[in-house]
Amino acid sequence: xxxxxxxxxxxxxxxxxxxxxxxxxxxxxxxxxxxxxxxxxxxxxxxxxxxxxxxxxxxxxxxxxxxxxxxxxxxxxxxxxxxxxxxxxxxxxxxxxxxxxxxxxxxxxxxxxxxxxxxxxxxxxxxxxxxxxxxxxxxxxxxxxxxxxxxxxxxxxxxxxxxxxxxxxxxxxxxxxxxxxxxxxxxxxxxxxxxxxxxxxxxxxxxxxxxxxxxxxxxxxxxxxxxxxxxxxxxxxxxxxxxxxxxxxxxxxxxxxxxxxxxxxxxxxxxxxxxxxxxxxxxxxxxxxxxxxxxxxxxxxxxxxxxxxxxxxxxxxxxxxxxxxxxxxxxxxxxxxxxxxxxxxxxxxxxxxxxxxxxxxxxxxxxxxxxxxxxxxxxxxxxxxxxxxxxxxxxxxxxxxxxxxxxxxxxxxxxxxxxxxxxxxxxxxxxxxxxxxxxxxxxxxxxxxxxxxxxxxxxxxxxxxxxxxxxxxxxxxxxxxxxxxxxxxxxxxxxxxxxxxxxxxxxxxxxxxxxxxxxxxxxxxxxxxxxxxxxxxxxxxxxxxxxxxxxxxxxxxxxxxxxxxxxxxxxxxxxxxxxx
Numbered sequence: 001x002x003x004x005x006x007x008x009x010x011x012x013x014x015x016x017x018x019x020x021x022x023x024x025x026x027x028x029x030x031x032x033x034x035x036x037x038x039x040x041x042x043x044x045x046x047x048x049x050x051x052x053x054x055x056x057x058x059x060x061x062x063x064x065x066x067x068x069x070x071x072x073x074x075x076x077x078x079x080x081x082x083x084x085x086x087x088x089x090x091x092x093x094x095x096x097x098x099x100x101x102x103x104x105x106x107x108x109x110x111x112x113x114x115x116x117x118x119x120x121x122x123x124x125x126x127x128x129x130x131x132x133x134x135x136x137x138x139x140x141x142x143x144x145x146x147x148x149x150x151x152x153x154x155x156x157x158x159x160x161x162x163x164x165x166x167x168x169x170x171x172x173x174x175x176x177x178x179x180x181x182x183x184x185x186x187x188x189x190x191x192x193x194x195x196x197x198x199x200x201x202x203x204x205x206x207x208x209x210x211x212x213x214x215x216x217x218x219x220x221x222x223x224x225x226x227x228x229x230x231x232x233x234x235x236x237x238x239x240x241x242x243x244x245x246x247x248x249x250x251x252x253x254x255x256x257x258x259x260x261x262x263x264x265x266x267x268x269x270x271x272x273x274x275x276x277x278x279x280x281x282x283x284x285x286x287x288x289x290x291x292x293x294x295x296x297x298x299x300x301x302x303x304x305x306x307x308x309x310x311x312x313x314x315x316x317x318x319x320x321x322x323x324x325x326x327x328x329x330x331x332x333x334x335x336x337x338x339x340x341x342x343x344x345x346x347x348x349x350x351x352x353x354x355x356x357x358x359x360x361x362x363x364x365x366x367x368x369x370x371x372x373x374x375x376x377x378x379x380x381x382x383x384x385x386x387x388x389x390x391x392x393x394x395x396x397x398x399x400x401x402x403x404x405x406x407x408x409x410x411x412x413x414x415x416x417x418x419x420x421x422x423x424x425x426x427x428x429x430x431x432x433x434x435x436x437x438x439x440x441x442x443x444x445x446x447x448x449x450x451x452x453x454x455x456x457x458x459x460x461x462x463x464x465x466x467x468x469x470x471x472x473x474x475x476x477x478x479x480x481x482x483x484x485x486x487x488x489x490x491x492x493x494x495x496x497x498x499x500x501x502x503x504x505x506x507x508x509x510x511x512x513x514x515x516x517x518x519x520x521x522x523x524x525x526x527x528x529x530x531x532x533x534x535x536x537x538x539x540x541x542x543x544x545x546x547x548x549x550x551x552x553x554x555x556x557x558x559x560x561x562x563x564x565x566x567x568x569x570x571x572x573x574x575x576x577x578x579x580x
Contacts (some may be wrong), residue, residue, distance in 0.1 A: 346484060
């Protein structure tokens with residue numbers, strides 16, 4: 001039986017449609033419908049009044065979907081800031097939770113064997129096991145992989161199966177009690193980043209030009225299930241960042257048909273804007289973060305536009321947004337930062353430096369949760385640690401700030417922070433075999449550093465190249481120093497050390513950096529004191545990296561560089577002092 005005949009038979013099993021109605025519903029010509037009717041009558045699938053006969057019902061019953069896989073493991077980064085509170089599959093729109101609506105639509109066509117691939121905020125899906133008897137498969141690689149890996153983990157489920165992205169909302173039920181062939185759902189909209197196109201012989205093929213919009217719903221009939229399983233196994237491990245749909249077009253043995261839907265009949269919730277346009281009354285829009293933005297900027301929910309995730313910082317997640325009055329950044333602290341940063345102290349720092357106008361313009365700061373709303377700096381760039389002109393300007397900026405000799409009530413104690421970051425390892429041993437010896441050596445430097453007379457003032461502590469922002473104001477180049485999370489009272493020369501080790505400088509570059517700060521020249525005692533800070537701060541950030549590693553965050557070469565600074569610059573100072 002061909003596809004048109006099957007679709008006609010399927011529709012007639014539900015209602016006594018006229019041929020004209022069948023033509024309109026199936027988007028095929030009246031002549032094609034007429035030919036299908038004749039074949040179905042000839043094969044005794046329908047009678048002369050177009051009612052489905054026993055043979056027709058038996059044929060349909062042999063082509064029933066059995067299962068469904070819902071892909072719900074990913075972060076949904078573009079849904080920021082909503083995705084910080086809830087997996088987007090669980091957002092409530094029009095009084096229904098998105099994934100629950102999909103499950104109910106599946107149940108309506110007798111598909112109750114449903115598997116959900118979870119990862120990000122996986123615990124939030126557990127209630128669905130009790131309410132809908134679904135199965136959960138956990139993809140703990142979700143942070144570094146794409147949907148191909150998620151589907152691979154459920155590959156043995158694929159057999160007369162719907163495969164669905166979790167963020168889809170269909171105006172009408174897209175599932176059916178009967179399916180003859182494998183298909184992938186496309187819309188009539190052309191999309192730049194789509195790699196699917198429908199061929200003239202009604203199959204899906206790869207295109208490197210603009211393709212049809214991929215909806216994220218497919219049906220895999222039994223005749224293709226084994227081939228697709230094998231293709232997933234073949235692609236797994238070498239294609240971790242690919243979408244599962246790429247398995248459909250990379251293997252010529254997989255012939256899958258396109259099925260089309262009108263764009264207005266399906267919504268894919270990728271972004272805050274998608275949600276706001278569809279349901280501005282969704283309960284999730286009452287998140288505290290949105291209330292802060294509305295209250296501080298005196299805007300309505302609809303006036304908050306162009307929300308985009310920014311590059312994740314080492315400790316923060318931030319997003320950019322606009323209103324009619326300006327551009328802004330909202331910081332949302334990352335997981336575990338409450339153990340690393342004292343937000344009350346950070347707030348005190350911002351209040352202290354505010355008269356100098358040297359940081360980003362803070363419009364709102366919450367000492368309890370670390371939420372920070374700042375004005376976006378237009379036409380800005382971060383300083384380059386490879387550009388000598390930039391480096392000199394950064395050091396001049398630091399020197400001017402330090403000369404202000406501002407004061408706050410808290411002190412940044414490098415040595416106690418080394419111990420504190422180590423305590424966060426939960427009694428795990430260091431990944432470095434000689435850690436105990438290295439730490440013992442670093443602690444020997446404390447008495448040397450304390451013996452040197454020094455000025456103590458407000459110091460940035462995290463004065464790294466990325467935190468120096470260059471911008472133009474009425475044709476004049478200016479600099480702002482951002483991210484004062486660790487700032488406190490300390491010897492200001494520690495900021496020179498921090499800049500150097502973040503930039504992963506070699507010794508000659510460090511000596512040049514010191515000379516850019518001390519344009520009048522620095523004495524040996526000051527230079528070796530800064531070397532000592534490099535050693536101590538190297539171990540400090542190495543311990544910080546070990547803590548983050550235990551949380552699944554890897555910093556590559558940066559972490560081992562910090563540990564080497566601790567060892568190499570301890571030796572440099574020790575040799576200078578004749579042993580310490």
